[in-house]
Amino acid sequence: MSNSDEQLREAAAMEVEKHRAQVEGDPYRLSFHHMPPVGLLNDPNGLVQWRGEYHLFYQWMPFKTDHGEKFWGHYISEDFVNWRHERIALAPSEWYDKDGCYSGSALIHEDQLYLFYTGNVFNEDGEQEEYQCVATSKDGIHFEKKGPVIHVPEGYTSNFRDPKVWKRGGKWYLVVGAQNQHEQGKVLLYRSSNLLDWELLGPVAGSNENRLGDFGYMWECPDLFELHDKDILIVSPQGLDPDGMKYNNTYQSGYFAGQLTAEDCTLEHGAFHELDRGFEFYAPQTFLDEKGRRILYGWMGVPDQNEQSHPTVSRKWIHALTIPRVLEWNGSQILQQPVSELAEMREAVLLHSEITITNDQKAVRGVEGKPVELRIEFEEVEDQFALEIFHYVSFSYKKSDGVLTLSRPHFEDKSQTEFRRTVLQEDLKELHLFIDHSSIEIFVNGGKEVFTSRIFPQTEDDDILFTSLGTSTFSIEKWKLSGYNMM
Numbered sequence: 001m002s003n004s005d006e007q008l009r010e011a012a013a014m015e016v017e018k019h020r021a022q023v024e025g026d027p028y029r030l031s032f033h034h035m036p037p038v039g040l041l042n043d044p045n046g047l048v049q050w051r052g053e054y055h056l057f058y059q060w061m062p063f064k065t066d067h068g069e070k071f072w073g074h075y076i077s078e079d080f081v082n083w084r085h086e087r088i089a090l091a092p093s094e095w096y097d098k099d100g101c102y103s104g105s106a107l108i109h110e111d112q113l114y115l116f117y118t119g120n121v122f123n124e125d126g127e128q129e130e131y132q133c134v135a136t137s138k139d140g141i142h143f144e145k146k147g148p149v150i151h152v153p154e155g156y157t158s159n160f161r162d163p164k165v166w167k168r169g170g171k172w173y174l175v176v177g178a179q180n181q182h183e184q185g186k187v188l189l190y191r192s193s194n195l196l197d198w199e200l201l202g203p204v205a206g207s208n209e210n211r212l213g214d215f216g217y218m219w220e221c222p223d224l225f226e227l228h229d230k231d232i233l234i235v236s237p238q239g240l241d242p243d244g245m246k247y248n249n250t251y252q253s254g255y256f257a258g259q260l261t262a263e264d265c266t267l268e269h270g271a272f273h274e275l276d277r278g279f280e281f282y283a284p285q286t287f288l289d290e291k292g293r294r295i296l297y298g299w300m301g302v303p304d305q306n307e308q309s310h311p312t313v314s315r316k317w318i319h320a321l322t323i324p325r326v327l328e329w330n331g332s333q334i335l336q337q338p339v340s341e342l343a344e345m346r347e348a349v350l351l352h353s354e355i356t357i358t359n360d361q362k363a364v365r366g367v368e369g370k371p372v373e374l375r376i377e378f379e380e381v382e383d384q385f386a387l388e389i390f391h392y393v394s395f396s397y398k399k400s401d402g403v404l405t406l407s408r409p410h411f412e413d414k415s416q417t418e419f420r421r422t423v424l425q426e427d428l429k430e431l432h433l434f435i436d437h438s439s440i441e442i443f444v445n446g447g448k449e450v451f452t453s454r455i456f457p458q459t460e461d462d463d464i465l466f467t468s469l470g471t472s473t474f475s476i477e478k479w480k481l482s483g484y485n486m487m
């Protein structure tokens with residue numbers, strides 16, 4: 001390990017200690033989400049299960065609540081609920097990653113854990129350079145950097161990052177986010193037999209590829225995998241204009257479903273679907289666990305989207321990851337469900353069946369508090385149903401036009417009281433909510449849609465109110481949650 005690596009780790013550890021009391025005393029700290037110990041967290045990285053343990057790495061800037069020279073922080077768990085915060089996996093210490101060990105993925109090969117990540121550099125002329133780099137580990141905790149293995153190809157700009165690697169048919173494949181010289185976002189596909197020498201097969205998808213037309217100037221964080229009989233490409237395109245209910249955040253994250261023929265570098269795919277309808281969701285990554293589940297984590301944040309207006313900034317930290325979600329393919333779309341292990345956090349259940357509200361707003365006995373999990377099953381929504389949570393966020397369904405709406409105050413411009421995100425659903429059958437001290441994740445109709453958002457209510461407010469126009473009949477299960485056990 002170089003001197004600079006050692007010094008950076010020490011400086012990060014000192015920064016954690018220096019601000020520990022201020023950060024940990026923040027009432028907006030979450031109880032069942034991954035956060036930075038200080039500074040800024042962004043993308044989930046290197047998701048993998050190895051020797052029975054789940055490894056979850058994250059983009060981390062310890063020294064400020066803003067983006068910059070990222071480290072890879074590291075959490076480990078056997079069960080998604082009990083977590084160990086491990087030593088820093090990667091620090092930005094070498095010439096090829098000195099301005100950030102940017103996002104990437106993990107794989108297991110010959111009993112070693114490999115990390116593929118992007119080395120970010122601003123050279124002497126202030127120009128950006130990005131390299132795809134490798135680091136390996138025999139114990140899953142200490143990593144040895146091997147340096148760059150892929151350089152920007154001809155015809156592409158230095159926006160070239162976020163490698164995701166997998167094995168198919170005895171070969172290794174890698175996708176990486178890229179931008180060509182015409183400022184079109186692309187996903188490049190590479191192949192290798194030894195993980196060190198990589199052959200570029202070409203752009204497998206992107207803006208102006210596969211009959212897509214213009215679709216953004218940069219595609220970040222690609223992830224390509226099989227889900228049942230489909231090949232799914234998850235990607236985070238930048239540069240899409242808002243289009244009705246679609247693309248209302250600063251940048252988007254979603255998927256294309258299709259069929260990959262890796263040898264010809266073709267992906268026949270359909271339309272782009274956003275994975276989440278809330279205000280804060282970006283840069284998701286998936287992995288296959290030993291049970292064969294395809295599990296996704298996302299970043300509960302969006303770059304350049306009012307980040308400095310989050311109230312946690314004054315407490316020296318910002319952002320968190322989502323809860324883990326299992327992906328399924330139902331024949332026409334992805335469904336997302338929280339991993340079943342999260343039920344371990346449940347304390348006593350409270351059950352109410354056959355609640356009927358007609359043209360009224362009501363509290364339901366015992367249904368309040370945070371952190372909390374709620375499952376609401378509907379027998380009938382005649383006209384409109386709404387949940388109002390902590391007098392801060394409202395989530396509603398209007399049957400006549402099938403619109404689901406999440407609204408919450410704007411962080412920056414508080415005068416925008418009608419700050420909302422919407423999507424269509426034919427019916428409202430079920431809501432499954434995970435509410436933490438400053439976040440909400442709402443799974444609709446068995447995970448057909450998800451709304452993920454940060455919320456910053458008055459910290460003592462824990463009221464949940466139910467409103468119906470016309471008659472709504474439903475049952476509720478409610479669990480107070482113990483939260484993650486973090487060591």
Ligand code: FRU
Pocket residue numbers: 042043059070102103104118161162220221282283303
């Ligand atoms: C996505 C992203 C990635 C990049 C990383 C840097 O949020 O911009 O493209 O690797 O963040 O932290």
